[in-house]
Amino acid sequence: xxxxxxxxxxxxxxxxxxxxxxxxxxxxxxxxxxxxxxxxxxxxxxxxxxxxxxxxxxxxxxxxxxxxxxxxxxxxxxxxxxxxxxxxxxxxxxxxxxxxxxxxxxxxxxxxxxxxxxxxxxx
Numbered sequence: 001x002x003x004x005x006x007x008x009x010x011x012x013x014x015x016x017x018x019x020x021x022x023x024x025x026x027x028x029x030x031x032x033x034x035x036x037x038x039x040x041x042x043x044x045x046x047x048x049x050x051x052x053x054x055x056x057x058x059x060x061x062x063x064x065x066x067x068x069x070x071x072x073x074x075x076x077x078x079x080x081x082x083x084x085x086x087x088x089x090x091x092x093x094x095x096x097x098x099x100x101x102x103x104x105x106x107x108x109x110x111x112x113x114x115x116x117x118x119x120x121x122x123x
Contacts (some may be wrong), residue, residue: 025050054095061090 013026025035038053065086066079074082103109 054091054098062087065090 011028013029015023015026017023025039029035033052035052039050040053041048041050043049062083065083069079069082069086100109104111
């Protein structure tokens with residue numbers, strides 16, 4: 001509950017934009033968000049959103065993807081092509097899940113329960 005309460009508190013700072021279109025992220029924002037070397041920025045509903053970059057995947061799912069594709073019968077060039085296609089889809093899927101989690105956390109949407117996904121025991 002406390003995390004939800006903290007999420008609703010908005011700290012606002014006015015920062016300058018240099019002649020080269022550069023900004024300096026206030027240190028308290030930098031630390032609070034755990035920013036490392038990169039941020040992602042995008043425009044949503046007329047606002048510029050800046051958030052810590054999601055680390056690039058270093059093949060965390062590669063073994064699982066390959067095992068699944070081999071089990072499906074892929075081999076040779078077809079295996080390679082399907083692996084590349086599936087591997088490229090991992091990051092957008094993770095980003096979508098994070099955006100959905102942000103929406104749920106901010107109250108824009110509601111989450112689903114296990115019963116919503118799997119049905120209740122009474123079904």
